[in-house]
Structures are given as C-alpha cells and as structure tokens.
Amino acid sequence: MKQSFGPILLAGGALLAISSCSGPDDGTKLATPDATAKTPVATPYPERVFWGDEHIHTGWSGDAGLGGTTLSPEDALRFVRGEAVKSTGGTMAKLDRPLDWAAITDHSDGMGTINQLRDGNPEMMADPVAKRWYEQMKIGGAAGLAAAREAIVAQASGKLPKVMMDPKWMVSAWARNINISEKYNEPGTFTAFIAYEWSSQAGGNNLHRNVIFRDGADRAGQVIPLTTFASGDPATLWNWLAAYETKTGGRVLAIPHNGNLSNGRMFEEQQYDGSPMTAEWAQTRARWEPLFELYQTKGQSEANMALSPTDELSNFEVWDTANLTGVAKQPGMKRTEYLREALKSGIRIEGQLGTNPFHYGMAAGTDAHTGLSTPIENNYMGEAATNEPQAGRWNEMSKAEASGYVRRFWSTSAQGYTGVWATANTREAIWDAMKRRETYASSGPRITVRFFGGYGFAPRDAAARSLASVGYAKGVPMGGQLGPAKAGGKPTFLIAALKDPTGANLDRAQVIKGWVDRAGQTHERVIDVLWSDAARRRIVDGRLTPVGSSVDLTRATYKNDIGAAQLTGVFTDTDFDPRQRAFYYLRVVEIPTPRWTAYDAVRFKAKMTPDVTMTLQERAVTSPIWYTPQ
Numbered sequence: 139m140k141q142s143f144g145p146i147l148l149a150g151g152a153l154l155a156i157s158s159c160s161g162p163d164d165g166t167k168l169a170t171p172d173a174t175a176k177t178p179v180a181t182p183y184p185e186r187v188f189w190g191d192e193h194i195h196t197g198w199s200g201d202a203g204l205g206g207t208t209l210s211p212e213d214a215l216r217f218v219r220g221e222a223v224k225s226t227g228g229t230m231a232k233l234d235r236p237l238d239w240a241a242i243t244d245h246s247d248g249m250g251t252i253n254q255l256r257d258g259n260p261e262m263m264a265d266p267v268a269k270r271w272y273e274q275m276k277i278g279g280a281a282g283l284a285a286a287r288e289a290i291v292a293q294a295s296g297k298l299p300k301v302m303m304d305p306k307w308m309v310s311a312w313a314r315n316i317n318i319s320e321k322y323n324e325p326g327t328f329t330a331f332i333a334y335e336w337s338s339q340a341g342g343n344n345l346h347r348n349v350i351f352r353d354g355a356d357r358a359g360q361v362i363p364l365t366t367f368a369s370g371d372p373a374t375l376w377n378w379l380a381a382y383e384t385k386t387g388g389r390v391l392a393i394p395h396n397g398n399l400s401n402g403r404m405f406e407e408q409q410y411d412g413s414p415m416t417a418e419w420a421q422t423r424a425r426w427e428p429l430f431e432l433y434q435t436k437g438q439s440e441a442n443m444a445l446s447p448t449d450e451l452s453n454f455e456v457w458d459t460a461n462l463t464g465v466a467k468q469p470g471m472k473r474t475e476y477l478r479e480a481l482k483s484g485i486r487i488e489g490q491l492g493t494n495p496f497h498y499g500m501a502a503g504t505d506a507h508t509g510l511s512t513p514i515e516n517n518y519m520g521e522a523a524t525n526e527p528q529a530g531r532w533n534e535m536s537k538a539e540a541s542g543y544v545r546r547f548w549s550t551s552a553q554g555y556t557g558v559w560a561t562a563n564t565r566e567a568i569w570d571a572m573k574r575r576e577t578y579a580s581s582g583p584r585i586t587v588r589f590f591g592g593y594g595f596a597p598r599d600a601a602a603r604s605l606a607s608v609g610y611a612k613g614v615p616m617g618g619q620l621g622p623a624k625a626g627g628k629p630t631f632l633i634a635a636l637k638d639p640t641g642a643n644l645d646r647a648q649v650i651k652g653w654v655d656r657a658g659q660t661h662e663r664v665i666d667v668l669w670s671d672a673a674r675r676r677i678v679d680g681r682l683t684p685v686g687s688s689v690d691l692t693r694a695t696y697k698n699d700i701g702a703a704q705l706t707g708v709f710t711d712t713d714f715d716p717r718q719r720a721f722y723y724l725r726v727v728e729i730p731t732p733r734w735t736a737y738d739a740v741r742f743k744a745k746m747t748p749d750v751t752m753t754l755q756e757r758a759v760t761s762p763i764w765y766t767p768q
Contacts, residue, residue, distance in 0.1 A: 202523070583728060585636065
C-alpha cells in the first residue's frame with residue numbers, strides 16, 4: 139500500500155467564523171453540570187484505547203498569543219472533535235480522525251492578560267513594556283515572535299510587567315476556560331478535561347507540569363490556577379494540588395514534560411533548593427505525578443544515545459543541546475534529563491529511602507502553541523503560528539539573544555498522542571486510568587498496544603479470542619506492579635501490537651528492562667522480542683538486522699510491502715533475579731516513513747541542507763511494569 143499526503147488540511151472552502159480570544163473582563167459565571175446528560179455504561183475492564191492530547195496551547199497562552207496565535211480554547215476543542223477550523227494563517231484545517239479526549243493547557247502565568255493586551259486595555263497600555271508588546275503583536279510576524287521570546291525570558295526571570303501578574307485577569311479567564319471545557323465535554327463521546335500548565339523555568343531550565351482535573355466546574359471553579367510568580371519549586375505545586383483536594387473533595391494530577399530542556403534539573407536527585415531527598419518528598423512527588431510526557435514538539439525525553447549507547451533506536455527526535463533560553467548543557471546534565479535513566483534511578487532510590495520518586499507512566503502531547511493538535515508528519519501545522527506550512531519554514535531560525543544559541547525549525551518534532559486504556563470515555567474513567575498509569579505514549583501514530591506482566595503467561599495466550607480477559611486474569615497491565623515471585627518463577631509478558639489502521643506497518647516490539655544489582659548499580663537492556671519478516675531477519679552480534687526501507691524521498695511516499703500489520707507473543711525474562719528491583723516496558727516501532735520535512739520538501743519543492751532529518755521510525759512506548767522484592 140502506497141502512502142502519501144493525508145487529508146488533514148483542507149485548502150480553500152468556506153471561511154469559518156473563529157471565536158474571539160477576548161471576553162468579558164468580569165461577571166463570568168461558571169457553568170453548572172447538565173443533570174440530563176446520559177451516563178455511559180462502563181466495561182468491567184478496559185477494552186478500548188482512547189486517544190488524546192494532554193498538552194495544547196491556544197492564543198490564550200501569553201507566549202502563543204504574543205507570537206500571533208488567535209485560536210481560542212473553543213477553536214482547539216472543535217478541531218480535535220473533528221470540526222473544520224481556520225488556522226491563524228488562514229488555512230482551513232480538519233482532522234481526518236477526531237480525538238477521543240483532550241486537555242487545553244494554557245499557561246497559568248499571565249493567564250487572561252494576553253486577551254487584554256490584544257484588545258489594548260488602557261491599564262495594560264500604561265505600562266511601557268506591555269504597550270510595546272501590544273504594538274509588536276499588531277505588526278505580527280517576526281515582531282510578534284520577538285515579543286513572545288522576550289516575554290518567555292521575562293517570565294523565566296520573574297520580570298513580567300506587574301500589570302500582567304495581577305490575579306484579577308486570571309479569575310475571569312479561568313471561568314471562561316472552564317465553561318468552554320464544560321460545553322464540549324460529552325460523556326461517552328468526547329472528554330474535555332479542565333486543565334492548565336504550571337510553567338516553572340528558573341534560568342530557562344524547564345520544570346513545567348500540566349495540571350489535569352478529574353472534576354467539573356463545581357469543584358475546579360472553586361480555585362484559580364497556581365502561578366510561578368511566588369515560587370518555581372515543584373513542591374509548591376504539590377502543596378497546591380493537596381490543598382485543592384482537601385478544599386473541594388476533587389481529584390487532580392500533574393504531568394511533567396521536556397526533561398530534555400531542563401539542563402539536568404528534571405530528575406535531579408535532590409530537592410529544588412539543593413537539600414537532600416527525603417522519603418516524604420519522594421513519596422509526595424510520586425503521589426501527584428503518575429505520568430511523564432515522553433514525546434512532544436520540542437523533542438523526546440525517553441532515552442539518549444549518550445546514555446544508552448547499545449540502544450540503536452534511542453537517537454530519535456533528539457533535542458538536547460540547551461535549555462529553553464539557549465543556555466548550553468554542561469557535562470553530566472543529560473543523565474538527569476531522560477526518563478529511562480530516571481526509572482533506573484528511581485528503583486535504586488527506593489532501595490535507599492523506601493519509596494520511588496520517579497514512579498512514572500508514559501504520556502505524550504503536542505505542546506502545540508497554535509490551538510491545532512497535529513502530530514502528523516504528512517500535514518504538520520507547526521509548533522507556533524509563524525510555523526504553519528510554507529516553503530521556507532524548515533530553515534526558520536529561533537535565536538536566544540542572551541546566549542546567541544540558534545535552532546532551526548526543522549529540528550522541531552511532529553509528536554505526540556497519549557493512548558489510555560479506560561472503561562469509558564468520561565473524565566472519571568480516563569483520569570482514573572492515567573492515575574493508575576494504564577497509558578502509553580505515541581510519537582503520533584495510533585498503534586494499538588497491549589502489555590501485561592505475570593508469572594504464568596504461555597504462548598497460547600497470545601492467540602486468545604479475548605486477549606484482555608486473559609491479561610487481566612493472569613497478570614497486571616502496563617503501569618502495574620508484579621507481586622512477589624514464587625520459587626523458581628520468572629516474569630512472563632503478554633504482548634500484542636496492531637498497526638495504525640491508516641499508517642505504517644510495524645518493524646519490531648522491544649522489551650526495555652532496567653534493574654539494580656546487589657551492589658546498587660543500575661543496568662538496562664533492550665531486547666528485541668518480536669519482529670516482522672522473521673524468515674529473513676535474525677539477531678546478529680546482539681542486534682536485529684534492519685527491516686529495510688520503502689521510502690521514496692522524491693515523492694515523500696512509502697509502501698507497506700515490508701513490516702507486519704501486527705505482532706503478538708509472550709516473552710519470558712530468563713535472566714530474572716528475584717532479589718533485584720526491576721522494571722519492564724514495551725516499545726513498538728514502525729518501519730521507516732517520511733518525516734514532515736520530507737513532505738515539505740516535495741510539497742514546496744524546497745531544497746534542504748544535508749543535515750535535515752528526512753525519515754524516521756515512529757513508535758509507541760508503554761508505561762512500565764515494576765517488580766519489587768518482597
């Protein structure tokens with residue numbers, strides 16, 4: 139089957155009316171739950187994966203709005219539900235496959251101010267910096283982008299204009315945001331989470347968290363989002379989350395992202411102020427942060443070739459040279475930026491403190507600042523309003539003035555989505571699945587993946603009519619905890635992966651194991667357990683021979699004449715030592731396909747430089763299954 143450009147962007151057509159980003163300054167009332175809404179029937183255990191994006195920004199975020207984005211949270215939710223929306227640049231856009239759920243995560247810092255700034259609010263215009271940003275917004279293009287970059291640096295250094303730090307702007311903006319989420323939340327059909335992003339970035343070191351509420355307006359409307367104006371310490375956020383639950387009786391969680399841009403701070407083995415970890419601190423972190431965002435536009439944070447040199451597939455969509463403001467990395471920083479290393483450190487620390495601070499499952503989100511969730515290579519709408527499809531966007535330059543650091547737009551990634559195994563498409567069911575870590579991260583494709591661990595899975599289980607019923611009956615799902623091993627028992631894992639129905643075939647399925655030896659040293663092993671074209675491929679010198687490539691870069695196409703539509707089987711860890719802490723997760727990899735840059739090269743007849751990445755192997759990574767000795 140030959141693949142080419144997808145139908146996501148609709149050129150021409152009638153213009154759509156786009157909701158204004160501005161709204162009433164005050165008096166906005168919170169929506170009340172619809173008492174007539176039907177309650178979906180939940181299944182006994184998760185039988186379906188629900189696809190969503192837990193990280194979308196709109197023109198209501200300060201950086202996105204200053205950069206020119208005009209789409210509102212309502213536009214963003216209409217888009218992911220499958221409606222046609224006009225982009226900031228005037229292109230009609232529509233997803234060919236709607237999402238099942240989404241979270242609009244506009245930044246809490248400065249929430250509500252961008253709308254006032256865009257409207258030329260007199261109070262804003264009295265501040266010279268805010269007025270200058272307003273004028274640059276009106277000019278748009280490079281001027282607006284320069285204002286956005288300046289605002290990001292000002293936020294990172296705590297130097298936003300005082301008028302933009304006044305919480306009164308947030309009150310009405312948060313109420314409007316909640317009302318929009320309530321309007322589009324349709325239990326059983328589509329889930330719209332109430333959410334925001336808490337954006338700590340002292341010195342440009344990214345420690346951002348997406349805050350996702352299980353609740354509706356009746357509870358989430360009792361608070362306003364936490365900002366970083368007073369403190370960038372994540373423990374401040376955890377305290378806020380605890381206070382929210384105590385006050386409202388609701389539930390909430392946080393999802394960190396972009397450890398790769400933290401210059402070593404995301405998974406550092408100390409508290410924010412440099413003091414030593416404590417068991418209470420580690421337990422609190424794990425309590426509020428069950429998931430970590432693995433894939434998104436600013437690079438992946440799963441693994442790095444420098445840390446995992448035996449993992450030939452770890453050099454994937456890497457962005458690891460500096461932090462958010464262009465401060466270059468120093469030796470040793472990468473070790474505490476990538477999740478696989480953190481998972482290994484976590485089980486080591488658990489042996490010392492009795493609790494694991496890095497007990498993370500997998501999630502993914504676009505971090506799109508366009509209001510358009512498009513982690514799709516053949517129709518990538520870009521990360522910002524200025525990066526919409528056009529001939530020269532691949533070579534657009536992002537420059538940090540203070541450091542002189544330069545990044546070209548071609549290094550931006552079109553990723554990712556989160557798959558959630560839930561019993562129903564409701565806030566409650568999907569949030570509960572996130573909390574128990576029954577989730578997986580995809581770089582974009584909707585690959586269906588099951589991963590169960592136990593001690594009694596046999597090859598015949600992979601052929602069961604209901605793989606899920608066997609999996610839950612005989613083991614634990616992704617995100618779970620294996621119980622103590624019986625004498626002589628070894629963990630077995632039930633694996634099933636099905637290609638995206640409209641995407642590429644599968645190359646292989648790999649189990650990634652991490653463990654701590656008796657001396658307290660951590661180790662990892664990447665094991666190819668299932669692969670396509672088994673008749674011609676084999677393990678040579680510890681590595682699986684390549685699947686090959688059917689990519690034609692002259693046309694930006696590929697063929698599904700290699701690879702497999704599905705991979706199923708059972709894996710046994712024959713090297714298991716019941717005395718050693720360990721974790722296991724599954725990575726499913728597609729055959730090579732054209733990257734968004736390759737599609738741009740053909741679509742716009744662009745001549746790109748040799749350093750531009752033109753192909754990739756998309757993938758999905760499950761939450762781990764942990765083993766702890768009794």
